Amino acid sequence: xxxxxxxxxxxxxxxxxxxxxxxxxxxxxxxxxxxxxxxxxxxxxxxxxxxxxxxxxxxxxxxxxxxxxxxxxxxxxxxxxxxxxxxxxxxxxxxxxxxxxxxxxxxxxxxxxxxxxxxxxxxxxxxxxxxxxxxxxxxxxxxxxxxxxxxxxxxxxxxxxxxxxxxxxxxxxxxxxxxxxxxxxxxxxxxxxxxxxxxxxxxxxxxxxxxxxxxxxxxxxxxxxxxxxxxxxxxxxxxxxxxxxxxxxxxxxxxxxxxxxxxxxxxxxxxxxxxxxxxxxxxxxxxxxxxxxxxxxxxxxxxxxxxxxxx
Amino acid sequence: xxxxxxxxxxxxxxxxxxxxxxxxxxxxxxxxxxxxxxxxxxxxxxxxxxxxxxxxxxxxxxxxxxxxxxxxxxxxxxxxxxxxxxxxxxxxxxxxxxxxxxxxxxxxxxxxxxxxxxxxxxxxxxxxxxxxxxxxxxxxxxxxxxxxxxxxxxxxxxxxxxxxxxxxxxxxxxxxxxxxxxxxxxxxx
Numbered sequence: 001x002x003x004x005x006x007x008x009x010x011x012x013x014x015x016x017x018x019x020x021x022x023x024x025x026x027x028x029x030x031x032x033x034x035x036x037x038x039x040x041x042x043x044x045x046x047x048x049x050x051x052x053x054x055x056x057x058x059x060x061x062x063x064x065x066x067x068x069x070x071x072x073x074x075x076x077x078x079x080x081x082x083x084x085x086x087x088x089x090x091x092x093x094x095x096x097x098x099x100x101x102x103x104x105x106x107x108x109x110x111x112x113x114x115x116x117x118x119x120x121x122x123x124x125x126x127x128x129x130x131x132x133x134x135x136x137x138x139x140x141x142x143x144x145x146x147x148x149x150x151x152x153x154x155x156x157x158x159x160x161x162x163x164x165x166x167x168x169x170x171x172x173x174x175x176x177x178x179x180x181x182x183x184x185x186x187x188x189x190x191x192x193x194x195x196x197x198x199x200x201x202x203x204x205x206x207x208x209x210x211x212x213x214x215x216x217x218x219x220x221x222x223x224x225x226x227x228x229x230x231x232x233x234x235x236x237x238x239x240x241x242x243x244x245x246x247x248x249x250x251x252x253x254x255x256x257x258x259x260x261x262x263x264x265x266x267x268x269x270x271x272x273x274x275x276x277x278x279x280x281x282x283x284x285x286x287x288x289x290x291x292x293x294x295x296x297x298x299x300x301x302x303x304x305x306x307x308x309x310x311x
Numbered sequence: 312x313x314x315x316x317x318x319x320x321x322x323x324x325x326x327x328x329x330x331x332x333x334x335x336x337x338x339x340x341x342x343x344x345x346x347x348x349x350x351x352x353x354x355x356x357x358x359x360x361x362x363x364x365x366x367x368x369x370x371x372x373x374x375x376x377x378x379x380x381x382x383x384x385x386x387x388x389x390x391x392x393x394x395x396x397x398x399x400x401x402x403x404x405x406x407x408x409x410x411x412x413x414x415x416x417x418x419x420x421x422x423x424x425x426x427x428x429x430x431x432x433x434x435x436x437x438x439x440x441x442x443x444x445x446x447x448x449x450x451x452x453x454x455x456x457x458x459x460x461x462x463x464x465x466x467x468x469x470x471x472x473x474x475x476x477x478x479x480x481x482x483x484x485x486x487x488x489x490x491x492x493x494x495x496x497x498x499x500x
Contacts, residue, residue: 044346087318087369088348090340165351165365167328167373176368179346184366207345223344233344284344 007302010295014123014287018080018100021122025115027076027102032065034058034082038266041251042207043258046086048095058084061284062101063208064269067237070103070280071272078102080287091299092229094308098287105280109220109236112281113197116224116232119285120195123294125226127194136200137182138218144189145181149202150217157181173254175204191228198223206247209235224285226293234283241274313375317350317367325357325378328365332357332376332429340369357427357434358409376429383426385418393418393436395426406433414438416471417489438489443498444468449481465494 022029035056039047048058059065062079069077083099104112113134120128141149145160157177158170164184166172172180190196199222200212206219220236238244248265255262288303301307315326320338327333333354342348348369355362357378367373383395383404392405393415404426410433411418417438418424427435449465462474465485473487475494484498 042345044342044348088340088342089318090342093340093342161366165363167365167367168371172368176347179343180349180366180368182346183341183343183349184351184364205345230344286344 003302004305006295007305010291010297011303011305014291014294015080017123018119018287021119022078022102025076027078027104028074030066030069030074030077030079031081032059032062032069032079036065036266038064038269039263041248041255041263041265043251043254043260048084048086060085061099063282063284064266066101066103066282067277068269068272070105071275071277076102076104089308092289092292094288094300094304096308096311097300097304099284100287100290101282101284103237103280103282105278107236107281109199109222109234109281112234112236112283113199113222113224116234116283116285117195117197120224120226120231120290123290125195125290125293130194132195132197132224133193134197134199136218137198137202138200140186140189140198141178141181144186149178175202178202187225187228187230189228190225193225194227196225196228198225206238207235208238208244208247210238222283226290229289229293230286231289231293232283232285234281236281237277237279239273239277239279241270244273245270313377314372315375316372317369320350320352320367325376326354327374327376328354328356331359332378332434334378336362342369357429377431378434379428380425381428382423385420385422385424387420388415388418395424395433395436398423404428404433406436410434411436414489416469417442417444417487419444419469440488440490441486441495442489443484443486444471445484446475446479446481449475449479451480 036059037056039057040060045060047060050056061083066077066079080100082096084096086095088095117128117132138149141147154174161177161180166180200218201221203211203217203219206221209219209221212218212220222234223230224232252262288300291303297303315324320335322335322337324335325332333356335352336355337353339351341351350367350369352365353362354365381397383397386394386396392407393411394403394405396403414436419442422439422442425437426433444467446465447468450463461477463477464472465475466472473492473494486495486498488495
């Protein structure tokens with residue numbers, strides 16, 4: 001079998017397993033627009049602009065559109081489709097990739113984590129049939145670096161990050177230092193673990209997740225790692241439109257401070273949120289990342305039908 | 312000052328880290344789904360040869376190192392400097408002991424070496440992978456012992472000492488792999 005046939009078969013098989021999994025659970029497949037009038041505000045994500053009139057952006061995720069569907073009465077839904085992130089290229093990144101995103105009514109974060117792991121088991125991910133290792137973000141820092149991120153100061157974080165090889169004079173934001181330590185040190189410690197789930201990310205990284213009512217310094221956000229590689233990111237969803245608007249504004253302040261263009265806020269999304277998002281949890285999972293695990297591909301290029309340089 | 316952005320990083324690129332010239336051995340783009348992107352690189356310090364891991368915030372710029380590898384013929388040493396010449400242009404360069412380092416024990420006049428230039432001065436000298444050198448001193452050979460695989464030390468014309476089979480004689484020319492400092496074969500004149 002040629003390499004391309006291997007890729008095509010692996011893609012088709014995995015998509016079939018995913019669709020069967022959701023059909024059995026009565027989750028409806030939906031298709032939402034790839035081109036949108038609004039880009040995402042997250043300063044760490046860059047959208048491709050289609051510089052035509054009227055201007056449109058290639059979506060970086062179907063999140064806003066899917067939540068608008070939920071606000072207008074949609075049942076449990078999933079989408080398996082292309083998303084685009086400018087500048088993300090590497091062994092595990094391709095600027096165009098396939099995202100599996102789904103939303104479940106009345107699911108708590110932990111119920112959704114269970115479902116993600118069930119799906120991984122269905123896809124025959126090694127170790128996914130066992131209970132995953134579940135750890136909070138704060139506990140992971142405590143366990144591996146011996147620091148409590150609730151109290152540690154920026155000078156200590158900066159010293160630790162530079163000890164780990166961080167270059168450049170900065171200044172680095174607190175969250176960047178945490179990201180650096182997470183990406184270069186903590187994620188590596190997850191490599192011996194088949195499936196690890198990190199929960200309760202700091203408020204500054206809440207994105208569109210609800211804050212934990214028990215400890216509002218943290219969000220009900222989780223990430224799933226297979227042998228240290230990030231596979232999925234999920235939230236118990238924020239339903240408060242006022243708080244969501246504030247987070248968008250904070251994102252834009254950070255963008256300006258970093259010399260990035262401001263992003264106009266998606267008012268349709270905020271209006272939908274204000275009209276009422278049902279209690280739900282949602283998660284996005286990188287289809288090609290999962291394929292790398294199930295098909296044993298060393299690079300995301302092998303998981304793509306045509307990789308970025310050939311597309 | 313020439314610079315490279317992290318999105319130009321690839322193996323072989325020469326950059327300045329902590330004032331030293333370095334070469335990128337491996338470059339990996341790492342980014343959490345929600346969070347800052349980084350380039351994690353393995354770099355070799357060209358002065359010390361040490362390989363270390365460094366992490367750059369993606370999008371940052373790093374000073375380029377003006378480093379070039381050139382084939383040069385070794386001419387002679389005056390005791391303080393080792394003199395080399397670019398065969399095509401007859402341009403000459405003088406390398407100090409720090410640049411020549413351990414390579415000095417393999418340098419034979421007229422051999423072609425790879426000289427790494429940093430800001431146009433020799434930074435590193437790499438001898439040819441294989442050199443042919445005369446044995447100036449070794450114990451007398453043992454006849455009929457060619458199959459036993461015994462070895463003895465032999466001093467070469469450049470001062471290097473290598474282990475050679477027992478049957479190899481003083482005054483003979485031998486071929487040596489400079490990367491492992493191992494005897495390869497006898498060379499017939």
